[in-house]
Amino acid sequence: MRESELRFRTVYQRSPVGIALVDSRSGQILQANPKYCEITGRREEELLGVDVRSITHPDDIEQTSEYLQQLAEEKTTHYETGKRYVRPDGSVRWARILVVPMWGKGETHRWQVGLVQDITEQKQAELALRESEQRQRLALQVGKIGAFELELGSSRGTWTTEFAEIWGIPSGFAKDFGSFFSWELVHPQDRARIQEAFAQLAQSREPSEAEFRIIRPDGVMRWVCARGLVIADTAAGLLRVVGVIMDITDQKRTEEALRQSEERFRVALKHSPIAVFNQDRDLRYTWMYNSQTPFSDSEYLGKTSDEIFDPEEVARGAEVRRRVLETGVAVRHEMQLTYDGRKHYFDATIEPVFDSAGAVIGLTGASMDVTELRETTEALREAKKKLTEEKLYLEREIDSELGFGDIIGLSKPLQSVMEHVGKVAASDATVLLLGETGTGKELVARAVHRLSQRANSSFIKLNCAAIPSGLVESELFGNEKGAFTGAVSKKIGRIELADKGTLFLDEIGEIPLALQPKLLRVLQDQEFERLGGTQTMKVDFRLIAATSRDLAEAVRESEFRSDLYYRLNVFPIRVPPLRERRDDIHLLVKHFLQKCARRMNKSISSIPKGTMDALIGWDWPGNVRELENFIERSVILTQGSVLAAPLSELQAIAADEKIVDESLEATEREYILRALRESHGQIGGPKGAAARLGLKRTTLQSKLKHLGINPRS
Numbered sequence: 001m002r003e004s005e006l007r008f009r010t011v012y013q014r015s016p017v018g019i020a021l022v023d024s025r026s027g028q029i030l031q032a033n034p035k036y037c038e039i040t041g042r043r044e045e046e047l048l049g050v051d052v053r054s055i056t057h058p059d060d061i062e063q064t065s066e067y068l069q070q071l072a073e074e075k076t077t078h079y080e081t082g083k084r085y086v087r088p089d090g091s092v093r094w095a096r097i098l099v100v101p102m103w104g105k106g107e108t109h110r111w112q113v114g115l116v117q118d119i120t121e122q123k124q125a126e127l128a129l130r131e132s133e134q135r136q137r138l139a140l141q142v143g144k145i146g147a148f149e150l151e152l153g154s155s156r157g158t159w160t161t162e163f164a165e166i167w168g169i170p171s172g173f174a175k176d177f178g179s180f181f182s183w184e185l186v187h188p189q190d191r192a193r194i195q196e197a198f199a200q201l202a203q204s205r206e207p208s209e210a211e212f213r214i215i216r217p218d219g220v221m222r223w224v225c226a227r228g229l230v231i232a233d234t235a236a237g238l239l240r241v242v243g244v245i246m247d248i249t250d251q252k253r254t255e256e257a258l259r260q261s262e263e264r265f266r267v268a269l270k271h272s273p274i275a276v277f278n279q280d281r282d283l284r285y286t287w288m289y290n291s292q293t294p295f296s297d298s299e300y301l302g303k304t305s306d307e308i309f310d311p312e313e314v315a316r317g318a319e320v321r322r323r324v325l326e327t328g329v330a331v332r333h334e335m336q337l338t339y340d341g342r343k344h345y346f347d348a349t350i351e352p353v354f355d356s357a358g359a360v361i362g363l364t365g366a367s368m369d370v371t372e373l374r375e376t377t378e379a380l381r382e383a384k385k386k387l388t389e390e391k392l393y394l395e396r397e398i399d400s401e402l403g404f405g406d407i408i409g410l411s412k413p414l415q416s417v418m419e420h421v422g423k424v425a426a427s428d429a430t431v432l433l434l435g436e437t438g439t440g441k442e443l444v445a446r447a448v449h450r451l452s453q454r455a456n457s458s459f460i461k462l463n464c465a466a467i468p469s470g471l472v473e474s475e476l477f478g479n480e481k482g483a484f485t486g487a488v489s490k491k492i493g494r495i496e497l498a499d500k501g502t503l504f505l506d507e508i509g510e511i512p513l514a515l516q517p518k519l520l521r522v523l524q525d526q527e528f529e530r531l532g533g534t535q536t537m538k539v540d541f542r543l544i545a546a547t548s549r550d551l552a553e554a555v556r557e558s559e560f561r562s563d564l565y566y567r568l569n570v571f572p573i574r575v576p577p578l579r580e581r582r583d584d585i586h587l588l589v590k591h592f593l594q595k596c597a598r599r600m601n602k603s604i605s606s607i608p609k610g611t612m613d614a615l616i617g618w619d620w621p622g623n624v625r626e627l628e629n630f631i632e633r634s635v636i637l638t639q640g641s642v643l644a645a646p647l648s649e650l651q652a653i654a655a656d657e658k659i660v661d662e663s664l665e666a667t668e669r670e671y672i673l674r675a676l677r678e679s680h681g682q683i684g685g686p687k688g689a690a691a692r693l694g695l696k697r698t699t700l701q702s703k704l705k706h707l708g709i710n711p712r713s
Helices: 002-012 033-041 057-070 120-142 162-165 188-203 249-270 311-327 370-404 411-423 443-451 469-477 514-526 553-555 562-566 582-599 609-617 623-637 647-678 688-694 697-709
Strands: 020-023 028-032 079-088 092-101 111-118 144-150 156-159 172-176 208-215 221-233 238-247 276-280 285-289 333-339 340-353 362-367 431-434 459-465 503-504 527-529 536-538 542-547 572-573
Touching: 002 370, 028 033, 033 111, 057 079, 057 092, 092 120, 111 370, 120 249, 144 162, 188 221, 188 238, 221 249, 221 340, 276 609, 311 333, 311 340, 311 362, 333 443, 340 370, 411 443, 411 572, 431 443, 443 459, 443 503, 443 542, 469 514, 469 623, 514 527, 514 562, 553 562, 562 623, 582 609, 582 623, 609 647, 647 688, 647 697
Parallel strands: 431 542, 431 572, 459 503, 503 542
Antiparallel strands: 020 028, 020 111, 079 092, 092 111, 144 156, 144 238, 156 172, 208 221, 221 238, 276 285, 276 362, 333 340, 340 362, 527 536
């Protein structure tokens, strides 16, 4: 591990790419390598604790915040963008940034890594290129075209004002061309070539075009493009040259500037990890620059990738590029290539190239070798994974020894519950605890909170069944002063108190139906308004709900909203009743005995075997709560060092419950039979047995099945 850490530290310190570790919540810089400090123009101690947005160009802050929000909401697994840093001296540096979250899916967001590459020179080259192209377009838009006609024999001709302006000669009509025009006006270096071209034009009588320089009478040199054609004037027996001439001086200057700009662009890319290329519709390379591979750029020309690399490796990339050809929509993808005995990874952006009719005629793309970035990221991810696994292992060891704090037991049903708790605790998923009353659902909820990333924040609980229905909304959401009669001051609700922590809603099935949409909204949007208030409050809490009701049945009976049920039922955990974990009764009895004896200042050292067997054999309809109360009563009754448990009370309770159950069932059966007789066996409808009994039709059918009653008999 030390060697691995040393290698990682060496890569981190000497990396040609800036690396910054940023807190995902506050945006503060936690760590920065030397290259990142160089790019931002600050020392590491000046960067630590600084919000990364404070050193970002003002025009880029909003986009940076939006990307960070998408990352936090897991709408994306990473992002890459260009942004500007403002140095202390006021200078601006452009950078390409790849931000990767350092958490797994469902884990609490802690920190993220930004890999930063200085692309200022590239941006300057691109800006210079755009300016050069703009000048070229402007030159073409305002360029003037001159026309002329010349008799070959007499050298007489006519020309337009634009023609005269280009050559710097007076304009005229039917004048002696030769008196104004001389080959001396053609640049000496171009004169012989143009004279030869003119002679060939007179002989071939085919259209011809030439570019050359002229030196006007005022000494100004201009570049021109001339196009001409010899035509025969049969009636006059003459040959005439007609043509046009364009001043392309600005265009030539623009082309030279563009050439210089392209050269600067090539120089800027020469030592960068970016390769640019063009491909035709057959995916053959027509141009490649800075390939970043052992192959020269010329070796790519006329070939496809699978003619150079392993066809299986390039198959996916070829499929992506064919899709761009078919759809005309740009894509970005990662491809893997193997050369020099090592796997390399490239981040490629592919853009379609259109002709004047809008058809895709090829591709242009740029790719960057991100192998080092990927390896660095993977090394960081592996280190984080290892630390996470070690943390989870230690937590499991501690939980195994301590039994999750107040949760006592080693039975398999309880271990299954604790395994589910260990899996869901690290996430922020909503947990629904199901089980009979008295099974210890609140203890399980506290265990989830204690093992979560919110353990250092509040654990707020509310028993929905213990509060009058009219006050539940105020307890949950709070209220403003004067919101209702008796609201003499502002009250903070449990949801607001649970911000950054955990909210435990016990007996969630008892929450009023009218209040359920408001609870659903705060679960979905993490925002609410206090009762009587208008200000929308933002909260960040984790919900754990518990119920002893069958919520699915309540949904079918329209007593509980289905959308809220599905929102709560993200990760259900069933807490088993005590009768399903009899192996734990022995431990629980000893635990409660020590707890009660210590509180009452008694010394009880032993439990009779018969008493323990009876306690283990009892079904405990009240579960752990009933067991604790029974042990407390036994401790009170005990005078010596041996526990004196009133076992006869358990037998009496069992007999009473049996009598009550039989009596209630008989009474219910009689009422149902009477309603069936009065409705002549009809169950549904306004005159059916269900309406007479005040029950839903489905509820009555369930009772008929349970009691074994045939409605038609």
